[in-house]
Amino acid sequence: xxxxxxxxxxxxxxxxxxxxxxxxxxxxxxxxxxxxxxxxxxxxxxxxxxxxxxxxxxxxxxxxxxxxxxxxxxxxxxxxxxxxxxxxxxxxxxxxxxxxxxxxxxxxxxxxxxxxxxxxxxxxxxxxxxxxxxxxxxxxxxxxxxxxxxxxxxxxxxxxxxxxxxxxxxxxxxxxxxxxxxxxxxxxxxxxxxxxxxxxxxxxxxxxxxxxxxxxxxxxxxxxxxxxxxxxxxxxxxxxxxxxxxxxxxxxxxxxxxxxxxxxxxxxxxxxxxxxxxxxxxxxxxxxxxxxxxxxxxxxxxxxxxxxxxxxxxxxxxxxxxxxxxxxxxxxxxxxxxxxxxxx
Numbered sequence: 001x002x003x004x005x006x007x008x009x010x011x012x013x014x015x016x017x018x019x020x021x022x023x024x025x026x027x028x029x030x031x032x033x034x035x036x037x038x039x040x041x042x043x044x045x046x047x048x049x050x051x052x053x054x055x056x057x058x059x060x061x062x063x064x065x066x067x068x069x070x071x072x073x074x075x076x077x078x079x080x081x082x083x084x085x086x087x088x089x090x091x092x093x094x095x096x097x098x099x100x101x102x103x104x105x106x107x108x109x110x111x112x113x114x115x116x117x118x119x120x121x122x123x124x125x126x127x128x129x130x131x132x133x134x135x136x137x138x139x140x141x142x143x144x145x146x147x148x149x150x151x152x153x154x155x156x157x158x159x160x161x162x163x164x165x166x167x168x169x170x171x172x173x174x175x176x177x178x179x180x181x182x183x184x185x186x187x188x189x190x191x192x193x194x195x196x197x198x199x200x201x202x203x204x205x206x207x208x209x210x211x212x213x214x215x216x217x218x219x220x221x222x223x224x225x226x227x228x229x230x231x232x233x234x235x236x237x238x239x240x241x242x243x244x245x246x247x248x249x250x251x252x253x254x255x256x257x258x259x260x261x262x263x264x265x266x267x268x269x270x271x272x273x274x275x276x277x278x279x280x281x282x283x284x285x286x287x288x289x290x291x292x293x294x295x296x297x298x299x300x301x302x303x304x305x306x307x308x309x310x311x312x313x314x315x316x317x318x319x320x321x322x323x324x325x326x327x328x329x330x331x332x333x334x335x336x337x338x339x340x341x342x343x344x
Contacts, residue, residue, distance in 0.1 A: 011036040011077045011119075013064055013110060014084030016044035018172040019125065021052075022204050023081060023211070028054055038062055038073045039084065064106035070113040080122040081211060082110050085141070088174060089129070092137035093257040103140035104147075111147055115159050123214050124148055126165040126223070128200060128263040128310075131270075135258025145223060149285045152221025162218035165225050167200025167263060167310070169207050171330045176233070180240040181334055189251040190241065195234025197255075198262050198310035201324065202228050213280050221285025225265050225274075230310035231321050239321035243335065262311040272305045 010027055012020050015037035027035050036058045039045060045059045062069035064084045074080065085103050086092055092099040107124060114122045126145050129138030148161045171177050180190040202210075206226060214224040234250060241248045255261075266274065266283065274281040306312065316324065325331045 006031045007033045008078045009034040009036065009076060011038060011073055011080045013038045013070075013073075013080070013082045015039055015081075016041055016048050017083060018169065018204055019081075019083050019207060019211075021048065022208050024048075024052060024057060026208060026212075028052070028056060032056070034058060036060060036073060036077065038064070038070070064109055065101050067109045067113065070106075070109045071116065074110075074113040074117045074119055077114075077117065078120050079215065080110065080114055080119055081215075082107060082122060082124045084110075085125070087127075087137065089135050089137050089258045090256055092140070093135055096136040096140075099136050099140045103137070104143045107144040108147055111151055111161055114161070115151070115155065115157060119159050121215060121218065122148075122159065122161045123211055123218065124161065124163045125211070126163045128165060128167045128265045129260075130165060131264040131267055132307075134260055137258070148223075149221045152219075152285045153287060153289070155220075157220070160218055160220050162214050162220070162222040162224065164207075164210050164214045165223055165265060166202050166207055166210055167228050167230075167265060169202050169204055170325070171328050172204060176236070177240065177325070177328075178330070180237055181244070181331075184240065184244050184246050185334075189247075189249045190237040191251045191253050192233050192237050193253055193255045193259060194261065195232060195237075195250060195252060196261070197233045197259070198230050198313075198315075199233060199236075200228040200230050200263060200265060200310050200313060201236075201316065201321075202226060203324075203327065210280060213277070217277070217282065219284065221287070223270075223283040225281050225283065225308070227279055227281065227308075228265065228313065229316050230313040231316040235316070235318050236321055239318045239325060242318065242322055243325060243331065244338065262309050264307050264309045265313075266308040268305045268307050271308055 016039045038060045040063050042061050060073050086099045126141050130141035133139045133142050145163050148163050151161045183190050210226045238248050270283045274283045
């Protein structure tokens with residue numbers, strides 16, 4: 001597969017978010033014929049329409065929870081990037097049924113509509129929280145991944161459904177870095193749940209490259225993972241403080257509902273049977289049927305492998321985090337606003 005098909009029609013669900021903005025621009029630059037944006041928020045669509053002034057972008061207000069809406073949005077579409085989701089861990093903890101309706105049933109609508117309309121490929125965006133999940137958001141994303149795998153097992157289909165799984169995307173909407181920046185601008189110390197908590201870090205560009213890699217190489221039911229570096233949340237906050245030249249003082253508020261101390265991008269079982277692509281790994285679907293052989297006969301051994309966790313991933317120290325943050329256009333823009341204006 002290639003992203004250079006000039007006549008391709010691409011649908012992005014939840015396309016007004018951080019990923020959607022970046023992917024829409026990238027697809028337009030690649031010369032695709034049409035990009036459809038399906039989301040619930042007409043205000044964000046209107047803002048995006050003014051920001052990205054291109055007649056190849058088509059906007060549709062609608063909710064992935066409604067199958068007929070998704071069926072219409074996927075008609076005559078070649079490829080789908082499914083980013084629509086409820087992503088906030090505390091919100092999903094308080095309203096788990098809503099997370100199920102969007103992340104599970106909504107995703108099922110996308111897969112079923114794609115199948116009915118003979119869409120060629122669907123890439124579902126998942127999260128490290130889907131591995132050994134402890135919160136409702138992660139649990140619903142884990143079931144979403146199962147939808148892709150079940151589709152691979154039960155359909156002899158022209159529609160290829162795969163997943164990507166990644167950690168925290170820096171400066172994405174609702175992430176911790178813009179929160180730290182806003183708190184510092186307001187004269188407050190950054191709030192940290194646990195300074196020793198570790199998280200995988202990815203740039204938005206890295207997340208897009210992962211999705212594109214899956215798009216080009218996916219087989220039905222595959223899960224693709226980026227080998228991300230990690231850092232402690234305390235070091236991340238310290239790096240932001242240093243960039244904005246404020247005292248390195250943290251406001252430790254305690255772990256939130258549903259939070260892990262460390263995240264996991266892949267279990268040892270997945271790592272043991274994964275294909276290595278350098279920066280990425282591919283976990284293929286276990287395609288055995290219900291009449292599989294006796295337990296253990298076809299199971300990959302895990303000797304010498306371990307979970308791919310943020311506790312054991314390559315660790316970024318404060319200077320390296322600072323350098324990484326300086327690569328973000330949003331951080332550079334905020335720092336430029338803080339520079340004094342010299343009046344001649």
